[in-house]
Amino acid sequence: MNKKIWFKTAFILIVFALAVSPLFASGSQEDMVTTYYDADASVESIVVDAATKGQVGNWGIGNEYEIQALLTKYGQPTTYLSQAFDMDGFDDDSILLASAMTYNELGLVKNSYDGGYGYGDTVSYIDMNDEGVAMLEDNIFCNAEFAAENPETVKAFVYASMKGWEYACANVEEAAEIVYNYGSSVSAEHQLYMAGEIKKLVETDTKGNTVTEYGKIDKEAVLQSMELAKTYVKLEDSVAAENLSNLTIGDLVDSSYWEAAAASNGDFDVEKSEITVQLKWLPQAQFMGYYVALDKGYYDEVGLDVTVVPGGGDIGETTAVYTGQVDFGVTWIANLMAANAGGMDLIEVAQVFQRSGIVLVYKLN
């Protein structure tokens, strides 16, 4: 039997494999030596350096506007690397300036508990609030039509939720435990860290002042968010883009429900008692106010039977509320604006987070 042909084939294959293998191997090692940033380096120098190298990271899908505003502030193009939902890209230096939420990714980068990277004090970060490019994040919203038809329900929901937030911020450890018991996506230690950081976002405004009225809608901060969104939210649909540029604060926010809830004594004649609320992400201390209100029976007290629907991944909280799958949702101002520009009629009824929770984290030399 003539085996030559098979040996030939095998030979060709080995050559092919050898030729292709460099594709899979690591690139030249020498240009992978990365220098980090000095502790006293200016924000501008860090942003310019990372942007020049094309190593600024963000998750995209509506979280990128503050980062783009910061890049613009320092005269850089608004392109960024698409960052995964873990911090491996930051860990392996493919991202020098990585986006992180103070209450989530930043904790994972710094701390060394389960799932953490343990960088401790060898990292520092740029705060969007300090840079004047903060946009408001977690709020409570619903359909404008729903609010008009069920005003007492909206007030009751805002009232009980804010009571939950107040208790959660005063008792961070207990709140973290409550959330953990409701089906946490993260470890108990991380949950506790998160609860502490969330408290800061709920009780401090963009300028660093203490906020005592939970859920108050800070018009000035809303306007700043809207201004930034109008600049950086790029919609290809010309009709939606036109709508976006014409949006006014009145199209987006109605503070009357919050004001009525804040002034009330807790008695509501609710029109609809079975209520669902769609979270923006997985169950975690980011939403501790709602879980605490549920656990402490604050929703029952105002006559509401609330179901909390966890989000995660690409969940479209605006669509879920718009189509009536859920009654309330938690989202960010920019998402709300894009949705309304696209033709929805959603309205924010309370602003839970008073400052931006996004930072850009970098390693120190």
Add this chain to the structure above:
Amino acid sequence: MSDRKEFSLNKNMISTAVYPIFFGLFILLLWETEALHKIIDADTFTLPVPSRIIGIIAENLPSILKNTKATVQVAVGGLVLGSLLGYLLAMIATAFPKWGKGGLTIVSAFNAVPVIAIAPIMTNLTKDFSRDPNLRSMLAKTLVVMLLCTVSMSINAFRGFNELKPFSEDLMKSIAAKPASVFFKLRVPNSVPYIFTALRVSVPGSVIFAMVSEYFAEYIIGVGRQIRENIVLAQYATAWAYIAAAFVIGVTMYIILLIFENILLRGRR
């Protein structure tokens, strides 16, 4: 006689092409007049009418073409590389039948790994390949498509090499044909229809794999990625414009495949 044949061909054409086209147009009409929305209980926000989608495509043609190009490059690149590699693997498996068949079973296990599991792994593996995120993302996405196309090609081509007509191999032996001649004169021609069986799966698959792997790529480009970005921002009309682009890519590639198949397999059926 020939007239009759012509006639039957025409009749065939009517039932295979004209009826579906009419049905498609009918659905489009229902869609445009929003009757479809009433039937399936949808709203014009999540399911915009075709004229609006076409309007958006017309307005954003350069951007849609740029993303389409990125997706097509990955899909076609991965398809070609993967199919060649798969064919080569089938050759080796045929050459060494003892372990070849078992080896291919292991290869086929890759088929069971979901794209969403492979895509992030490839993105991580290729991070050192280049400083340019666009280039290394392109490589990662192409590798995902390649891996999955390799599997279907290797399994089908192996069958093509080995499921020969009864006695054809014995006939070759009886005329003392060398293994090389058996391979090129019998096995390779016999594998051609099987190549197309594999491609009929891989071609639509490659477009889907390319679009899914875009979700996990570091560089934001591609039709699949744009669908995701727009849906998260509740821009359904724009998302539909990209869905239409994805549809055109998939159908065009499939039609090209059918044309090739028609030419190459003419006379075999």
